[in-house]
Amino acid sequence: MGGERFFPDEMPVPSASAETAGWWEACLDHRLVVQRCLACGTTRHPPGPVCPACRSEAAEWAELPGAGTVYTFTVVRQAFLPALADTVPYVVAAIEPDGGGGARLVSNVVGCDPEDVTIGMPVEVVWExxxxxxxxxxxxPCADGGAVP
Ligand SMILES: [Zn+2]
Structure with missing residues (x-):
């Protein structure tokens, strides 16, 4: 892959746990997945040991196409670390991935002016x-929609 970077090394990264390890392994393969209950089909994110709908512990990793929409977002304008002074403003967003059954991921919208991000905007995954x-x-933003100039 191209090795595209959007944030500096100083940006803190999430930590993995036993329950989220499968999700991170899929990320390393550049596969967007969501945890889906094998008993009732309910999806959940972040991953957890028990289905919130039926309490089943049986689950699978369902692969998603990688497109989605912006459910909601905020623009971060204040650098919370000195090393991020050149990174602000940037967008933190809840993304509703297509095929995710309503599960939402907290991520970032990159590759466009933060002022151009809107709720409902179609987006696609890009791996960092x-x-x-x-x-x-x-x-x-999706190449065929959204706020691409
Ligand atoms: Zn369930």
């Missing part, structure tokens, strides 16, 4: 390789 052990999904 942080290290050999970690890749993060960010989202950018």
């Amino acid at each position: 390789d942080i290290s050999p052990e970690l890749a993060l999904p960010r989202f950018r």
Whole structure:
């Protein structure tokens, strides 16, 4: 892959747990997945040990197409670390991935002016390789829609 970077190394990254390890492994392969209950089909994110709908512990990783929409977002204008002074403003967004059954991911919208981001905007996943052990999904406006100039 191209090794596109959107944030500096100083940007803190999420930590993995036993329950989220499968999700992070899929990210490393650049596959966007969501945890789906094998008993009732309810999806959930972040991953957890028990289905919130039926209490089943049986679940699978359902692969998603990688497109989605902006459910809601905020523009971060204040650098919370000095190293991020050149990174602000940037967008933190709740993304509703297509095929995700209503599950939402907290991520970033990149590749456009933060002022152009809107609720309901169609976006697609773009992978940021942080290290050999970690890749993060960010989202950018779809090439055929949204706020691409
Ligand atoms: Zn269930």
